[in-house]
Structures are given as structure tokens and as C-alpha cells.
Amino acid sequence: MPRTISLDPVLSSRIQSAMDQLSKLQPDLAARIAASMNDAQAQAMQVSQTRTLPPGPTETHSLMLARSAMTNDAEGFVSNLEAGIVFGVGPDGSIWGTNKWEQLDPGWIEAFAIFLESLLPIIGGKHRFVDSPPTIQIPNQVKIAMAGDWGTGEWRTVNNPAPSTKVGAAIAKLTPDVTIHLGDVYYSGTADQEKHLLVSLWPQGSLGSFALNSNHEMYSGSKPYFNALSQAPFAQQNGCSYFALENDNWIIVGMDSAYFSEEGELYMNGVLFPQNFPNKQQAFLQDKGQEAMMKGKKVIVLTHHNGLDDPGEKTNLLFQHVTNAFPNNDGPAYWYWGHQHLGVVYQPQGLAGVRCRCCGHGALPCGVAKVLENRRQVIWHEKDLAGDPDIPERVLNGFAMLTLDGPNIEEAFYDENGALAWSSTQAASAPALTSADS
Numbered sequence: 001m002p003r004t005i006s007l008d009p010v011l012s013s014r015i016q017s018a019m020d021q022l023s024k025l026q027p028d029l030a031a032r033i034a035a036s037m038n039d040a041q042a043q044a045m046q047v048s049q050t051r052t053l054p055p056g057p058t059e060t061h062s063l064m065l066a067r068s069a070m071t072n073d074a075e076g077f078v079s080n081l082e083a084g085i086v087f088g089v090g091p092d093g094s095i096w097g098t099n100k101w102e103q104l105d106p107g108w109i110e111a112f113a114i115f116l117e118s119l120l121p122i123i124g125g126k127h128r129f130v131d132s133p134p135t136i137q138i139p140n141q142v143k144i145a146m147a148g149d150w151g152t153g154e155w156r157t158v159n160n161p162a163p164s165t166k167v168g169a170a171i172a173k174l175t176p177d178v179t180i181h182l183g184d185v186y187y188s189g190t191a192d193q194e195k196h197l198l199v200s201l202w203p204q205g206s207l208g209s210f211a212l213n214s215n216h217e218m219y220s221g222s223k224p225y226f227n228a229l230s231q232a233p234f235a236q237q238n239g240c241s242y243f244a245l246e247n248d249n250w251i252i253v254g255m256d257s258a259y260f261s262e263e264g265e266l267y268m269n270g271v272l273f274p275q276n277f278p279n280k281q282q283a284f285l286q287d288k289g290q291e292a293m294m295k296g297k298k299v300i301v302l303t304h305h306n307g308l309d310d311p312g313e314k315t316n317l318l319f320q321h322v323t324n325a326f327p328n329n330d331g332p333a334y335w336y337w338g339h340q341h342l343g344v345v346y347q348p349q350g351l352a353g354v355r356c357r358c359c360g361h362g363a364l365p366c367g368v369a370k371v372l373e374n375r376r377q378v379i380w381h382e383k384d385l386a387g388d389p390d391i392p393e394r395v396l397n398g399f400a401m402l403t404l405d406g407p408n409i410e411e412a413f414y415d416e417n418g419a420l421a422w423s424s425t426q427a428a429s430a431p432a433l434t435s436a437d438s
Contacts, residue, residue: 003083005098005106011113012069018116019070029119032264041067044104045077053090060266061094061103062111062187062219069109078106089367089393092310093342099391100155101186101364111188115219115266126218127226129259131280135244136236138178138207140406142247145176145205147399148304148338150362151185151216153197160390163397163416164201164363170418171399172203178245179205180254182338182359183214183304185225194224202233209233213241213258214304214339215267222259242281244288249407251288251297253332256281257305257318270305270318270339272325282325289326298409299332300402305339308356310369312346312377323350330354334411336400341366343382343398343413345422357411359400367393380422382415396421 023030040059047053068078081104086097098104118124147167156162171179185198194217202209211234217225222241229237237243241256257270260279273279285301292299307319323331330352338360346356361382372381388394396415403410407428413421 004079005081005083005104007065007069007073007078007106007109011109012072014113015066015069015109015116018113018120021120022116025120029264033116033266036266037063037067037070040064041077047087047096048077048081048104051087053088053096055091057092058090058094058103060268061105062108062115062266064104065106065109066112069112086393089370091369091371092340093366093369093395095365095367095391095393101152107187111186111216111219114188114190118219118221119263124221126221126259127223129256130226130240132238132240133242133244133281133284134236134238134240135246136208138245138247138252140247140249140404142178142207142404143174143176144178144180144245144252144402144404145171145174145203145399146180146182146302146336146359146402147171147362148182148360149184149214149341149364150181150202151189151193151197152363153193153201156390162363163365163386163394166416167362167397167399168201168203170414170416173418174401174414176203176205176401177207179203179209180302181209181211182302182336182362183212183258184216184338184360185214186216186364188219189214189217189222189225190220191224191227194228199228199231199233204233208236210237210243210245210254212254212302212304212338213256215258215261218258218261218267242284244284246297247404249297250300250404250409251292252300252302253285253288254302255285255322257303257337261305269316270303270307272318272321282321285322285325289332293327298334298407299326300334300336301332303335303337306337306358306360307335308346308349308377310340310342310344310371311375312344312349312356313375315349323354328352334409338362342369342372343400343421344372345379345381345411345413345424347377347379357400359413361395361397362399363397365391365394365397368395380413382413382421384415384421386416
């Protein structure tokens with residue numbers, strides 16, 4: 001008999017207890033979450049029973065086995081899921097299998113349990129939102145490395161290291177001045193996970209390091225994340241989840257797209273402020289956009305969440321929040337995000353030509369994202385296989401590097417081995433010169 005997966009009975013019990021309490025305290029929210037659980041299980045069962053992968057967007061991996069945990073696997077779904085099996089790669093590159101970090105990894109139910117408990121007033125609750133954003137001066141010549149969704153820690157061996165370990169080493173080898181994590185520490189941004197999978201392992205820049213909030217950090221109510229912002233290597237943020245780095249030519253604004261995201265959607269869709277209630281964070285971005293216009297500077301925005309769908313053909317509410325903060329609603333010159341576990345360079349967006357980049361491929365194993373193939377809005381995406389003997393479907397993980405030299409900028413994506421995958425140089429008042437090595 002093949003070995004099957006199992007769910008942690010403690011986590012299952014915590015999910016059952018939290019959902020019972022939430023149903024009494026916030027029945028509408030509990031009903032929304034339950035409906036998403038049912039949808040996720042239907043998708044998971046379709047894959048396991050028919051070997052047919054969903055053609056479009058799916059529920060988050062944290063929900064795939066949640067209903068089974070709620071019902072003690074009453075339908076026998078989990079008890080019939082074979083351990084170590086891979087059903088295939090979805091259009092977005094998600095690997096549908098039962099191995100660690102894959103869509104049906106039983107470890108994801110930890111994130112769901114902690115998320116549910118964060119919604120309960122006695123044992124949960126959010127950290128207060130901090131409105132004391134620092135503006136930090138950086139040199140006119142500076143190298144800035146960024147990686148998103150990096151917080152897995154070393155889950156393999158010295159001889160076969162995890163992608164995050166290789167990415168961290170490759171970043172360090174390039175000796176950046178500043179390093180920025182675009183968010184997500186797994187499974188759920190707990191105190192132990194923030195300490196051991198981010199704070200103690202993150203490759204530090206010589207001038208400092210910064211970290212963005214994310215959906216997985218919000219699953220713990222963002223408390224451990226905010227606590228991490230008051231200590232090395234992220235102490236320059238002074239406990240605030242948004243900030244600016246500035247020199248004579250550029251303003252880099254890191255924003256919190258997770259805190260005000262919809263709880264009922266598990267913080268999956270980014271926003272900068274609650275619906276119809278613009279806040280101080282939005283005003284901060286507006287001020288930086290106005291300053292940039294007055295002083296002839298360019299702005300680079302950083303968020304965890306994406307402003308475009310994967311193929312780059314549809315914008316979303318976060319795109320509106322960001323671009324509308326700028327004079328004439330033009331948006332920033334550049335925008336980097338994570339969240340989607342992909343490395344993608346998009347064509348300029350909108351009349352002002354916002355250059356959007358997805359840099360969410362810092363650690364999690366993903367396959368080739370067919371949804372990106374032959375898309376007119378996609379300039380480049382990481383599609384080269386990593387040659388991983390344990391995960392043959394996996395494409396290379398990687399990170400981005402910005403090199404600012406006065407008004408000029410060089411963008412580069414590197415893979416986990418430190419090889420240049422794509423680069424573009426933009427001189428002041430000149431068209432971009434782009435090269436692609438993969």
C-alpha cells in the first residue's frame with residue numbers, strides 16, 4: 001500500500017475550535033471562509049481524482065485541506081492522498097502535489113489555523129498599524145537587492161540546499177548596499193518563524209535591510225512581523241511597515257499592501273487602505289509622488305501584493321491605489337512586488353508607462369507558468385528548469401538587483417546560482433536597453 005499523508009490532529013482541533021467561535025462572533029465572515037474552504041476542497045478533489053488541473057485561478061494553498069481538517073477527513077479525501085505524489089503543474093506554475101510547499105502540502109493547514117485564531121478577540125487580534133514611516137537617505141550610487149516570498153528557511157540539506165539558501169548566498173555574493181524582503185515568511189509568520197526563517201538568515205546590506213508586510217505575516221495578526229521591525233537587521237524601519245529611501249534622483253517607497261486587505265479573502269488581494277477610507281500611508285505615498293514631481297526625481301514603489309494579474313493584462317484595486325496617489329494618476333516609474341511565486345518583467349503599463357516587475361520567486365518551488373507564455377505584456381519570465389533531482393518540475397528561483405547611478409538605473413534578475421537571467425539599463429532621458437539571457 002502506498003504511504004498516504006496525514007493532518008496534524010492538534011491543528012485540526014484548533015481549526016475546529018476557532019471556526020466554532022468565529023461562527024458565533026462573526027457569522028458572515030465565518031460563512032465566507034467556509035465557502036472558500038468548500039471551493040478549495042472541490043478543486044483539490046478534482047485534481048486528485050481526475051488528474052485534471054484547474055484551468056484558471058484557484059483558492060490559496062492554505063485552504064486546500066482545510067475542510068478535511070474541519071471534518072476530521074469525514075469524506076476520506078486526505079486518507080487517500082498519496083505522499084510524495086505530483087499531479088502536475090498548474091497554469092500559474094503551482095505544483096499540484098503533496099510534497100512540502102506544494103498545493104496539497106499538509107503543512108499549509110498551520111497557516112489556516114493561525115489565521116482563524118488571529119480573528120478571535122481573546123487569543124488573536126492584529127498588531128496596531130504604525131504610522132511613523134522613516135525616510136532614509138541613501139547614496140546616489142547604490143545597489144539594492146530584493147527577493148520576495150523568501151521565508152522558508154533551510155528545509156533540505158547542506159549537500160542539497162533549499163532554494164532560499166542558494167538565493168541568499170547569491171545575494172550576499174553581489175555585496176548589495178541595501179537588501180529588501182518583499183514579504184512572506186512561512187507558513188504563517190509566527191514569532192519563531194520570523195526569528196529563525198527571516199531575521200537570523202536574511203542577507204544583510206552594508207547600509208541596511210528592510211522588510212514588507214504580507215498575507216502570510218498577517219496570518220499571525222502581523223505581531224511578530226512588527227516586532228521584527230524594531231530589531232536588527234530591520235531596525236531602521238522603527239517598527240513601521242512602510243518607509244522611503246531617497247537620494248538626489250530617486251525615491252524608493254516600500255508600502256504595506258497586506259494590513260488592510262480583506263480578512264475574508266485571507267489577505268490575498270492587496271490594498272493600501274480600507275475601502276473609502278484613505279489613510280496616512282496613502283498620504284505618505286502622495287507626498288512622495290508630489291515631491292518627486294517638484295524635484296525631478298523618479299519613484300520606485302515596492303509592495304508585497306501584485307498590481308497586475310499573472311499575464312499582465314488586467315489591473316486591480318491595488319493598482320488603482322498606487323497609481324492614483326501620483327500627480328495625474330500616472331503612477332511610479334517602477335513597481336516591484338512579490339506574492340505570485342514568479343519572476344516576471346512586464347511591458348510598461350498605462351499612459352505613463354509604469355514598469356512593473358514580479359519578484360516573488362525567492363524560495364518556493366514552482367514549475368513553468370504556461371499562463372505567461374507568448375503573452376504580449378510579458379517581456380521576460382523565469383522558465384528555465386533548476387535541474388533539481390527532488391523536484392524535477394521546479395524552475396530556477398531567484399531575485400532582483402537595482403543599481404542606481406545618479407539618474408541612471410540598471411535592473412537585473414539573477415537566478416539562485418547567481419547567473420544573470422535578464423537585465424535592462426535605462427539612462428536618463430533615453431530608451432531602455434534590454435538584454436535577456438534566458
